[in-house]
Amino acid sequence: MSVKTTKYDVIVIGGGAGGLTCAIGAIKLNKKVLLVERRKMGGECTWSGCVPSKAFIQYSKENFSNKDEIFQKVRDVSEKIYLHETPELLKSYGIDVIIGEAQFQDTHHIKVDDTIFTGKKIVISTGTSPFIPEIKGLNESNILTNDNFFKQDKLPKSLVFVGAGVISMELAIPLARLGVKVTLLERAPEVLAIAEDFVCNSIKGTLKKYNIDLITNVSIEEIVPNNTENSVVFLKDNHQQSVSAEKIFIASGRTPNIQELNLEKIGVKYTNFGIIVDDYLRTSQPHIYALGDCVGPFRFSHVAGKQGELFIRNLIIPFFPAKYPKDPVPYTVFTDPEYAKIGLLEKEARQQFGDNIKVYESFQNDSERAIVSLEDQFYVKIITHKGLIVGATVLCSKAGEIANLLQWLYASKTPFRKFATVIQAYPTYGDFLRKLAKKAMIDDLLSNPIVKLFRK
Numbered sequence: 001m002s003v004k005t006t007k008y009d010v011i012v013i014g015g016g017a018g019g020l021t022c023a024i025g026a027i028k029l030n031k032k033v034l035l036v037e038r039r040k041m042g043g044e045c046t047w048s049g050c051v052p053s054k055a056f057i058q059y060s061k062e063n064f065s066n067k068d069e070i071f072q073k074v075r076d077v078s079e080k081i082y083l084h085e086t087p088e089l090l091k092s093y094g095i096d097v098i099i100g101e102a103q104f105q106d107t108h109h110i111k112v113d114d115t116i117f118t119g120k121k122i123v124i125s126t127g128t129s130p131f132i133p134e135i136k137g138l139n140e141s142n143i144l145t146n147d148n149f150f151k152q153d154k155l156p157k158s159l160v161f162v163g164a165g166v167i168s169m170e171l172a173i174p175l176a177r178l179g180v181k182v183t184l185l186e187r188a189p190e191v192l193a194i195a196e197d198f199v200c201n202s203i204k205g206t207l208k209k210y211n212i213d214l215i216t217n218v219s220i221e222e223i224v225p226n227n228t229e230n231s232v233v234f235l236k237d238n239h240q241q242s243v244s245a246e247k248i249f250i251a252s253g254r255t256p257n258i259q260e261l262n263l264e265k266i267g268v269k270y271t272n273f274g275i276i277v278d279d280y281l282r283t284s285q286p287h288i289y290a291l292g293d294c295v296g297p298f299r300f301s302h303v304a305g306k307q308g309e310l311f312i313r314n315l316i317i318p319f320f321p322a323k324y325p326k327d328p329v330p331y332t333v334f335t336d337p338e339y340a341k342i343g344l345l346e347k348e349a350r351q352q353f354g355d356n357i358k359v360y361e362s363f364q365n366d367s368e369r370a371i372v373s374l375e376d377q378f379y380v381k382i383i384t385h386k387g388l389i390v391g392a393t394v395l396c397s398k399a400g401e402i403a404n405l406l407q408w409l410y411a412s413k414t415p416f417r418k419f420a421t422v423i424q425a426y427p428t429y430g431d432f433l434r435k436l437a438k439k440a441m442i443d444d445l446l447s448n449p450i451v452k453l454f455r456k
């Protein structure tokens, strides 16, 4: 065992979205930085999450003769993104990079292989792995997860998703488009429970259009291998049923990557859902931070990145540390069409503000951009309270981009009506939003006491 005499200002464990933000930010502050990654830099986002799933969706819309080639094309996209994250590039910035598994020795020392490193501050950003439920007949050799899905070279003829959350919803549609018979099995009575009803119904409509079977309220009992197929046996309404498919994809939750870290030994508290942190992302050992998916509950790359930025912000100004905001997290679900949400749903806004809200809702024919783009689904709902956006939902092919505009108004506390004052090119979604903002402007005007007086 060798002990490195170099003392690092910051040791980062995990080279995903969160860890990379911390390591690159800290080196720019002239800190001595060590980044440890046990697999490949980029983490889940680059290799088994955002990047390959979005490339898979995109390629599924293209015409190529051998559809199995999609996997190699998707891997090529991951490799392109990886060029921004390679150990060589990170080393060129001055970061010490080690590929290996980190484990705490004590609160200031971590061990990687046979070497011990010392850190003043240590960041844990180790992400999550697919949670594999205990199901009779299920073993790691006969299932797919997001970890091995993109490593395949051949599309299956049929596939059953166990769990119909965001990962399954996003992959089910392109798979069906590529000719795979897809079934979604979900334990909960409803899918996309955190969406407006209109969105939930629209997406269920898309599943139908692609001949994807969605079966909710199921309890999986057993997996029975059967020549080239596997039967998934489940209970629904007290009746035993089964569905057979060539492949079974388990997407029934995530488990934090913390087992190997030795957290008990160093007194860092955690639950089954993730590491416990305070508002400053400090664990129960205040010089050890945790962020990103291994903390949860919002498991998105942009959350991991933003938390990494907060760590850097507090490294610059440690005497007046900033807190991680408790605001709702914006996100986009890349179904067909996309669904994006910021802030609150209408029912949440009503719980918070009663009827003191305004709801601006728009459908297909209201948006000329949607019409000329031949979009068959388009929906926007914007909820304001005292003129400020408190929540919005967008469903269309560019929902994520539109929601980003709304997120800016929401986060900067700019009244929605102000968007009406900014000219937008026609025909764009921005121009459509301006029309909706004009309604808010008129509402505001009409509720103005002076205007009310003159209208009498």
Ligand SMILES: Cc1cc2nc3c(=O)[nH]c(=O)nc-3n(C[C@H](O)[C@H](O)[C@H](O)COP(=O)(O)OP(=O)(O)OC[C@H]3O[C@@H](n4cnc5c(N)ncnc54)[C@H](O)[C@@H]3O)c2cc1C
Residues within 6 Å of the ligand: 013, 014, 015, 016, 017, 018, 019, 036, 037, 038, 039, 040, 041, 042, 043, 044, 045, 046, 048, 049, 050, 051, 053, 054, 100, 101, 102, 103, 125, 126, 127, 128, 146, 167, 257, 260, 261, 291, 292, 293, 294, 299, 300, 301, 302, 303, 304, 334
């Ligand atoms: C199919 C799918 C699609 C997704 N799509 C999106 C999307 O469109 N948009 C979005 O925002 N999010 C998406 N996500 C979520 C996103 O991938 C994660 O939120 C994000 O990657 C989390 O970043 P992280 O840095 O917290 O963790 P990770 O990216 O998981 O990085 C953690 C790293 O730590 C390493 N590690 C673990 N333990 C150790 C150890 N002991 N020593 C050294 N290294 C260790 C791991 O190997 C890993 O590389 C998707 C996820 C999936 C599964």
